[in-house]
Amino acid sequence: MLQRTISALRSETWEAVNRALVASAKQEKLETGAVVRIDSTVTTALMHHPSDSALLWDAVRVMSRLLRQAAKLPGAAAIRWHDRRRLAKRCAVDIQYSRGKDTRCRLYRKLIAATHATRAALQRAATRLSARAGIVVEHWRAQVDHYLPLIARILDQSERRVLHGQAVPAREKLVSLFEPHADIIVKGGRDVQYGHKLNLVTGKSGLILDLVIETGNPADAERFLPMLDRHIAHCGTPPRQMAADGSYASRDNLDQAKARGVSDVAFHKKRGLAVADMAKSAWVYRRLRNFRAGIEAGISCFKRAYGGGRCTWRGLDHFKAYVCPPWWPTTWCCSPASNRDSAPTGSDSTATEISSIQLALPCTFAESATWSCYLAAKSPIDAPHASPASAFHHLEKQAFMDAH
Numbered sequence: 001m002l003q004r005t006i007s008a009l010r011s012e013t014w015e016a017v018n019r020a021l022v023a024s025a026k027q028e029k030l031e032t033g034a035v036v037r038i039d040s041t042v043t044t045a046l047m048h049h050p051s052d053s054a055l056l057w058d059a060v061r062v063m064s065r066l067l068r069q070a071a072k073l074p075g076a077a078a079i080r081w082h083d084r085r086r087l088a089k090r091c092a093v094d095i096q097y098s099r100g101k102d103t104r105c106r107l108y109r110k111l112i113a114a115t116h117a118t119r120a121a122l123q124r125a126a127t128r129l130s131a132r133a134g135i136v137v138e139h140w141r142a143q144v145d146h147y148l149p150l151i152a153r154i155l156d157q158s159e160r161r162v163l164h165g166q167a168v169p170a171r172e173k174l175v176s177l178f179e180p181h182a183d184i185i186v187k188g189g190r191d192v193q194y195g196h197k198l199n200l201v202t203g204k205s206g207l208i209l210d211l212v213i214e215t216g217n218p219a220d221a222e223r224f225l226p227m228l229d230r231h232i233a234h235c236g237t238p239p240r241q242m243a244a245d246g247s248y249a250s251r252d253n254l255d256q257a258k259a260r261g262v263s264d265v266a267f268h269k270k271r272g273l274a275v276a277d278m279a280k281s282a283w284v285y286r287r288l289r290n291f292r293a294g295i296e297a298g299i300s301c302f303k304r305a306y307g308g309g310r311c312t313w314r315g316l317d318h319f320k321a322y323v324c325p326p327w328w329p330t331t332w333c334c335s336p337a338s339n340r341d342s343a344p345t346g347s348d349s350t351a352t353e354i355s356s357i358q359l360a361l362p363c364t365f366a367e368s369a370t371w372s373c374y375l376a377a378k379s380p381i382d383a384p385h386a387s388p389a390s391a392f393h394h395l396e397k398q399a400f401m402d403a404h
Contacts, residue, residue: 007313011213011320018324019234022209031205033235035288037243038227039295040220041303042185043323044195044310047176052158053095056111058177059151060088063118066144070125073137077128081121084114108162112155119151150177171216181316185217188247195311196319199223201231202295210234213320220247225256238262241284243292249273268292 025031048054064085071079091111098104126144129137153174160166170184175194185193197217201210210230214223224244232238238261246269254273257265264279266288279285303309313322 003313007318007321009321010317011324014321014324015211018208018211022207022234025205025207031203031207031209033203033209033231033237034240035204035242035291036201036209036231036239037292037295038199038201038224038248039245039292039299040187040197040199040223040247041299042187042193042195042197043308043319044193045176045179045182045319046310046312046314047179047182047194050175050194052108052154052162053092053111055154055174055177056115056158057088057092059115059147059154060085060118062147062177063122063151066140066147067118067122067125069140070129073129073132073140074134075132079121079125079128081125082117084118088114088118105162108158112158112163115151115155119148119155122148147177150174150180178314181319183214183216196323198323199227200295200298201227202298204291206294206298208298211324213323220245221250221253224248224250224253228257228260228262232260240264241288242266243288244268245292246271254278264288266292 022031022033026033064083067079067081070076088111091107091114095104095107095111098107122144126141126148129141154177157168157173161168173184174180175184176182179194181196182194183196185195185197187193187197197214199212199214199220200208203209210227212223212227212230228238228242240262241264242257242262243266246267249267249269249271251273254265254267254277264284266278266285267273268289270278275282275285279288308323311319311322313319
């Protein structure tokens with residue numbers, strides 16, 4: 001119930017909260033947006049590794065469940081159908097361990113035929129119950145209307161790929177019956193992931209200034225200018241300096257960024273670009289390149305401390321609501337202000353640091369359990385021998401998980 005309540009908050013609401021946080025930070029001059037860095041990562045969806053046999057087995061299993069539910073609906077006549085779950089599961093398992101193309105095709109034909117037969121039985125049941133009224137029947141019919149088009153796509157792509165030897169484009173593939181919004185993401189030479197790509201922008205303070213959940217698997221170079229335009233639209237002025245990963249590098253992106261008013265643009269990998277074209281000096285380029293590496297800390301904290309590596313909620317709307325909230329505490333967890341291990345531990349410096357950060361936060365967050373844990377972790381009286389950053393890391397994570 002708690003997870004359902006939290007997931008009811010839309011991603012637009014969380015974005016508005018982050019906008020208010022960033023605006024407050026700018027007002028208190030903790031973040032100007034003049035120096036920014038951009039990078040991308042992937043959050044995977046809650047799904048098993050996709051294969052044609054597994055998707056067909058999922059389809060037979062779901063349709064059989066709907067047929068059993070149809071027989072129990074109030075006022076429904078007896079529905080005759082053959083349960084093919086055992087056959088479908090045996091074929092799916094045999095396909096995994098089969099050797100030889102002919103054997104695999106023969107098993108796939110049996111599995112596809114079982115899926116077609118179960119789908120025909122479900123369509124007949126839906127036709128017979130089309131005139132029935134009632135909330136339960138409407139709910140059952142909505143599930144049928146949701147799953148039948150997806151199952152048709154699974155059958156089509158399986159027949160094209162396995163039986164006809166056709167290559168199905170990635171944008172046309174359905175990788176999950178339960179998470180149809182999931183995209184096929186390939187980043188460099190790493191393993192294929194199934195979920196959504198995230199593009200994010202952070203400032204010099206460590207604040208997450210912008211976050212975009214992409215559709216499909218666009219190249220990073222294609223998203224450089226749109227992310228820059230979003231930043232200009234939100235801040236009103238272009239950043240003075242900008243650092244990005246090497247995958248964003250291109251001559252057109254560099255020229256367009258300069259034309260928009262960015263003085264120095266540093267790509268982690270040059271990709272044939274001269275340092276003199278990107279920054280005013282080699283020293284500035286090295287500083288920006290090293291500054292870009294700091295965004296990896298925020299991504300690592302988001303994935304490992306707050307479970308951002310894998311979304312555990314169902315549906316695209318819940319996926320967006322799941323991804324957005326962790327960026328708020330991650331922002332402070334990875335900001336320079338909360339990771340000054342080498343800073344003096346006297347009461348004056350600690351009080352100054354706390355008050356300067358607290359001014360940038362909305363009062364609702366400053367009064368929350370997370371902020372209380374931050375104050376406790378930073379207090380030299382309560383934790384004289386503990387590292388402020390490590391204590392805050394642990395206590396804020398615990399408070400955030402308790403609250404969510």
